[in-house]
Amino acid sequence: MAIKVLVVDDSSFFRRRVSEIINADPSLEVIDTAKNGQEAIEMVGRLKPDVITMDIEMPVMDGITAVKQIMAKHPTPVLMFSSLTHEGAKATLDALEAGALDFIPKKFEDIARDREEAVSLLQQRVKAIARRRVMARRTPVSPLTSARSSRPSTLTSSRGCTPLKSPIANAAQDADKLAPRAKFKPSGKRYKLVAIGTSTGGPVALQTILTQIPAGFSKPILLIQHMPATFTAAFAQRLNSLSRINVKQAEDGDELRPGWAYLAPGGKQMLVEGRGQYGRLRVIDGNDKVNYKPCVDITFASLAKSHQSNVLAMILTGMGADGRDGCRLLKEQGSTIWAQDEASCVVYGMPQAVASAGLASQQMPLDSFSEAIVAEIGNG
Structure with missing residues (x-):
């Protein structure tokens, strides 16, 4: 049909x-x-x-x-x-x-x-x-408030600031009611940074995660979202206004700092050099033959070289398989890979590619990531 x-x-x-x-x-x-x-x-x-x-x-x-x-x-x-x-x-x-x-x-x-x-x-x-199951919207009962602004840390419309919930997050919450998830158990591993790659459905997914990361988070976060060049600056500004941590569009030469998230600019490639305590960013034009700008594989490959085993990397919702090869390189170096589960994805393409290749040590619903990230990173 x-x-x-x-x-x-x-x-x-x-x-x-x-x-x-x-x-x-x-x-x-x-x-x-x-x-x-x-x-x-x-x-x-x-x-x-x-x-x-x-x-x-x-x-x-x-x-x-x-x-x-x-x-x-x-x-x-x-x-x-x-x-x-x-x-x-x-x-x-x-x-x-x-x-x-x-x-x-x-x-x-x-x-x-x-x-x-x-x-x-x-x-x-x-x-x-x-075929994506979409749930009816519900107004959150007691939305958490960002320390940065009076707007709710759940999804918020800039036109009137009405609290909104992602249809995918609603679906994940309904699933949780039927089968409560076990509390996440951290591995005890030490990391230098967190890296997140995503595509279709990613803006909502990233906002869902970042708005629940507490102020004073102890590591830098890299964000690679397939998005046009004219969109990433506005998206970074929105994330920054809603989050307790600082969010910016990455610039060439940025020194990575704890408590900051860096969004790869559209139309460019974001690389990481192992200079300084956490690393330094290189933002370049890159090869025109590469399908994605920014490309998750390219950023993750640079992390495998610069940070070896010290990366907590994750792949969220998106079409295609970008991120799989980069995750393989990171895992070979001893880094940790997580993937979003099928039920909470808008498109289970990129996470499926990583999971099917046996690279993900954890698969979890979207609304579990922020709690798991904080627990896994700890205070070190």
Whole structure:
């Protein structure tokens, strides 16, 4: 049975273009189109699509408002179309916080070398999120408050600061109620830093983890998220405003410091040199033939060389297998590898690649990572 898709955009040309691309794949079918968010909400209740593609800026009702209402009434996987601008980045992050699972640039040429590759990428993204179980939103009972700001440390919309919970986090919480997890037992191993690699679903996953890391955390944290260059600065700013630790977009020459998280800049590669107590960052353009900029494998490979056995590395939700080769190099040096479990992933691609290769010593749900990281790192 074909995956049913609802296309939402105020441009008739773009609705037609997206519909043609989706319908070109025999496993996908556009069942209808809507020209604004209000129409989309009505159609979702009536047609029950498997996936929705959603524009952000539309008359009558914008995409972010529509996503919030859809997640409250008829939870459905949503793929957002975004402009690659600073304002577009902030709006897209708002949409992800509202419940959208992934995003893709409206200008396909920004993410692909040719039309064929762009068509394939859109089709893959739709199929990747199609079977993701999405839970209805609930308002947290007593959200924790960040020491940095008055906003809740759970997911928070910058438009009105209403506490929001990730649909994936909700699913993980529901699973926990049925099967309470055992308390994490730290290994006692010593580390110099934490490194996290992720892709599809990563913005929500990283925000979920970082907002629960306490102030005064004793090690640096490296973040490698597949994301366009225009998005990473806005994402780092958002994480910094919501977290108790400091978060910044990495810059060439940064000396790694405890209690700081460094987000790899989009369009660049982030390497680590073993200089100083914790290391120093190199941010370079890198090889144009590499599929991902930033690339988890490249950062992890540099860590295997510079920090050998002293890395706590983890792979979160994402399409593909980026991170597997880097994790193999780290494990060969004696470092520790964790992977997110399938149930809490938006896309169980990258974690599955690591787990299937036998590289992960732990697989855990998203909402267990922050507690486990703090317990494993300890105060040393």
